[in-house]
Amino acid sequence: MNYQNYKTEDFVLNEGFRQWVLQGKNEAVWIRFLEDYPEKKEEIQQARQIVLGVALDVEVLPADEVDHLRQRIFQKIASPEPKTMPAFRFKWYKVAASLTAILLVSLFAWWYSFSQLTTYATGYGEIKKVRLPDGSTAVVNANSQISWKEGTADREVILKGEAYFEIKKKENRQKFIVHTDDIQIEVLGTSFNVKSRRKETQVVLTSGKVALHHISSGEKALMQPGSMVTVSNDSTPFVYQQVNTQLYTSWTDNRVLINNTTLEEIAGIIEDTYGYDVEIVGETLKKRRFTATTSIPLKELDMLLKLIEITFEVDVTRKDNQIIILPRLNKQSLNR
Amino acid sequence: MPGIQAVMDEQQASDLHLWIALRNGDKAALDLLYSKYIASLYNFGKKICYDHDQVKDCIQDLFVELWQQQKNISLPSNSRLYLFKSLRYKILLHTKRQTRYSYLPYIKAEIMIPSFEQNLIESQLSDSQKKALKQALEKLSARQREALVLRFYEGMSCEEVASVMNVKPQSVYNLIHQSILILKNNINTSLILAEYLIVIYIYCQIFL
Numbered sequence: 001m002n003y004q005n006y007k008t009e010d011f012v013l014n015e016g017f018r019q020w021v022l023q024g025k026n027e028a029v030w031i032r033f034l035e036d037y038p039e040k041k042e043e044i045q046q047a048r049q050i051v052l053g054v055a056l057d058v059e060v061l062p063a064d065e066v067d068h069l070r071q072r073i074f075q076k077i078a079s080p081e082p083k084t085m086p087a088f089r090f091k092w093y094k095v096a097a098s099l100t101a102i103l104l105v106s107l108f109a110w111w112y113s114f115s116q117l118t119t120y121a122t123g124y125g126e127i128k129k130v131r132l133p134d135g136s137t138a139v140v141n142a143n144s145q146i147s148w149k150e151g152t153a154d155r156e157v158i159l160k161g162e163a164y165f166e167i168k169k170k171e172n173r174q175k176f177i178v179h180t181d182d183i184q185i186e187v188l189g190t191s192f193n194v195k196s197r198r199k200e201t202q203v204v205l206t207s208g209k210v211a212l213h214h215i216s217s218g219e220k221a222l223m224q225p226g227s228m229v230t231v232s233n234d235s236t237p238f239v240y241q242q243v244n245t246q247l248y249t250s251w252t253d254n255r256v257l258i259n260n261t262t263l264e265e266i267a268g269i270i271e272d273t274y275g276y277d278v279e280i281v282g283e284t285l286k287k288r289r290f291t292a293t294t295s296i297p298l299k300e301l302d303m304l305l306k307l308i309e310i311t312f313e314v315d316v317t318r319k320d321n322q323i324i325i326l327p328r329l330n331k332q333s334l335n336r
Numbered sequence: 337m338p339g340i341q342a343v344m345d346e347q348q349a350s351d352l353h354l355w356i357a358l359r360n361g362d363k364a365a366l367d368l369l370y371s372k373y374i375a376s377l378y379n380f381g382k383k384i385c386y387d388h389d390q391v392k393d394c395i396q397d398l399f400v401e402l403w404q405q406q407k408n409i410s411l412p413s414n415s416r417l418y419l420f421k422s423l424r425y426k427i428l429l430h431t432k433r434q435t436r437y438s439y440l441p442y443i444k445a446e447i448m449i450p451s452f453e454q455n456l457i458e459s460q461l462s463d464s465q466k467k468a469l470k471q472a473l474e475k476l477s478a479r480q481r482e483a484l485v486l487r488f489y490e491g492m493s494c495e496e497v498a499s500v501m502n503v504k505p506q507s508v509y510n511l512i513h514q515s516i517l518i519l520k521n522n523i524n525t526s527l528i529l530a531e532y533l534i535v536i537y538i539y540c541q542i543f544l
Contacts, residue, residue: 008516008520009513009516009517009520012516013512013513013516018488046520046523049465049468049469049519049523050469050516050519050520050523051488052469053466053469053470053472053473053519053523054473054484054485054488054489054519055488055489056466056469057473057481057484057485057489058379058489059378059379059381059382059383060375060378060379061374061375061378061392065392066374066375069374069392069395069396070367070370070371070374072396073366073370073396073399073400073403074363074367076396076400077363077366077400077403077404
């Protein structure tokens with residue numbers, strides 16, 4: 001025993017002392033020590049209280065809470081994500097599935113509607129003769145497009161741009177229908193020119209009969225040969241004119257007929273056929289009309305422009321995508 | 337009763353077996369580890385964090401992560417130390433998130449459900465002594481209490497306590513020494529001999 005010099009704190013820190021206090025180990029040894037060193041009694045009492053006090057300072061989790069916490073842990077382990085997560089995921093799964101379904105259906109619809117359409121399109125300066133499924137023909141002018149549903153008995157085409165139709169008459173009197181942005185043209189057997197450009201459709205009938213139906217206003221008209229109807233895609237009424245149909249169909253032979261035609265109209269033809277921006281300087285020049293004795297070939301733009309220069313006595317300059325038509329200075333002064 | 341050093345080596349050995357089983361995906365091993373350490377971990381957790389639910393949440397996280405990371409967890413040489421360190425880190429991280437990092441001053445209201453041993457201990461102290469002890473314990477800082485519970489309740493060596501508290505062993509010595517001096521100066525020292533003899537008598541009744 002060498003505890004004679006021990007102070008309270010030394011007893012507390014002594015493992016043997018703590019074991020005696022807490023577990024009653026070596027009881028006899030410590031009792032004898034107290035008998036031998038009664039002056040240590042107070043220190044030992046203090047140390048005992050401290051040891052017991054520290055041991056008393058215990059936080060106990062009640063048994064039911066121990067089990068509850070155990071359940072919580074094992075529940076979390078069993079389902080790695082809390083219940084809200086699968087529900088959340090399921091929602092996303094649903095959304096994804098419906099989106100995919102919508103996408104697939106619309107994709108199929110798109111494919112179906114377009115796969116059934118046969119389309120012919122022409123570039124600038126290109127004229128194409130198309131044989132339609134019913135035996136009719138369409139001459140498609142430059143920068144235009146004609147399409148129809150394949151595999152149906154319908155005689156219907158959709159036209160963007162300009163085309164000249166020669167429609168065969170059917171024995172069962174089945175109608176042939178041309179759809180443009182503005183009108184429906186119903187025909188039995190005939191030849192006619194349709195020009196649907198710049199928010200305007202122009203129909204020129206060379207032979208037979210056609211019925212027009214304005215899509216937005218509902219206006220109907222029956223055309224006679226040699227007439228022209230101009231329709232805009234707003235609800236303005238049809239404009240009727242008697243015309244020399246040759247002027248409007250000459251393009252099918254790659255020629256342009258100039259007969260009392262304004263320079264502005266010719267510029268429009270160049271714009272539609274070749275894709276240039278044509279600018280005419282001067283209002284009087286725009287409205288100047290001209291009649292050529294022979295038709296002018298469309299194929300050669302250079303030659304056409306040269307002819308315009310000569311016949312209208314103007315200066316024509318071509319730059320990039322633009323054609324500028326200027327009055328010739330000396331002539332202008334002469335005109336005045 | 338925790339603090340029985342003699343059983344410690346045996347415990348370390350069985351812990352190692354539990355840990356190996358855990359790494360092999362044995363849920364029973366996790367269950368055993370939980371049963372074995374829940375009391376100690378909770379007691380320790382409550383010493384550094386006042387919030388009962390927060391301590392429980394951190395213990396839950398500790399065991400869930402232990403399971404989720406079972407494959408990556410290396411076998412700890414001392415599983416008890418590992419668990420205490422992990423829990424301490426979690427609680428401090430949690431507290432940091434909520435408030436500034438600080439030990440919350442804490443006054444223990446009463447012992448909830450005393451076990452047999454605690455009944456025994458309680459029986460050795462008079463009510464006035466218990467009151468005095470509680471008042472003395474309240475004078476300790478949270479860090480001092482933390483050191484005391486690890487050292488005396490868990491029976492850890494000062495080096496182990498230092499490892500858990502992430503301080504130098506000398507700091508642990510100092511903390512514990514200061515604590516004992518504070519307790520010593522604050523407890524009622526007038527324990528009468530008669531009282532002492534009764535205590536001895538109870539011991540004899542129980543242990544001899």
